[in-house]
Amino acid sequence: MICLGIHREISIKDHWKAPSLGDQRPLHSFTKFMPLLKFELITRYFRTFDYTKLDVRDESDLPKTFQAAEEWSEHIQKASAELYLPGTDLTVDECMIPFTGRSKETTVVKNKPTLVGFKVWVIAQQGYFLQWLWHVKASPYKAVIVELPIPKPYGKQGKLQTEIPLSNTQSVVVHLLKRLPIQTYHVFTDNLFSSPHLFRRLRQLGYGATGTARPNCGITTEMKHIKETGKAPDGRPLEYNEVIQIAWKDSNIVLFLSTVHSGAPHERTPKKRKLPAKRGTKAEARRLQQVFNGDSFKMIPIPTVAAAYNDEMNHVDRGDQIRSYTTFAHNSLIGSLI
Structure with a gap:
């Protein structure tokens, strides 16, 4: 072998x-x-697990496919924690394990290098996978409850809402962080996870968070309007429930949430930017000509929150790239040898 x-x-x-x-x-x-x-x-007849110990009767337990790999998974995660002490900046993202065989747990994810396989939620740093959780359709991970600072009326009778549950996907971020050694972390997430309620809960637990956001994640109406209209924001960040909301126009409007970066005008980081191939409208092309002045690239100060996100959000993707170098790349009717 x-x-x-x-x-x-x-x-x-x-x-x-x-x-x-x-x-x-x-x-x-x-x-x-x-x-x-x-x-x-x-x-x-080659197996890496004891098939007599698989229990498919308990619906609250992991599916049979993941039970077979759980013992190895827990052993590797334990060894990873002993060999590597993580630093401050971490990334939570989804990861795909290639598999095209028969399984109810197989997932199809578009716009990924691996389209078909098992989805895993991973927290990583510099391409090193620290902890992970299986993606299960009927999620066994309990939803995290977030306490609201100001009770809000909801429903027809106007009852006061003092807490709100996070979605199962957002709760994964909290569960992964709690599996790490206790210390202060700054976690980066994409718009699949990010929401003001999640970031508020992470702040309550002592974790910093930064990520991109969708218009329907619970942000303010003003930020929604900026995203929908596509007009350049005035650069003024908004604070809501102790979470900073920032809108920045690069080629398109990008929304950020953060409990670490303030988004103030002085928070800028110089970055090397190439002259875009697509110039857009005549006004935008004229503006690009003024900024680049005939050069093919330019050092341009961009918001620190955007620079930090671009630098730190690729930890899981780098791990996928490293894993691709060490797999057994053989075609076999019974699946991969690993």
């Missing part, structure tokens, strides 16, 4: 093919001691 992982071929059968005239390939010595048919018969 180790040899198959180190010496890659297009398929498993190619390891048993002998070199011939015009077809130069390595001759693997282990093929003299184990025929291909015998190897295929053995791999049919």
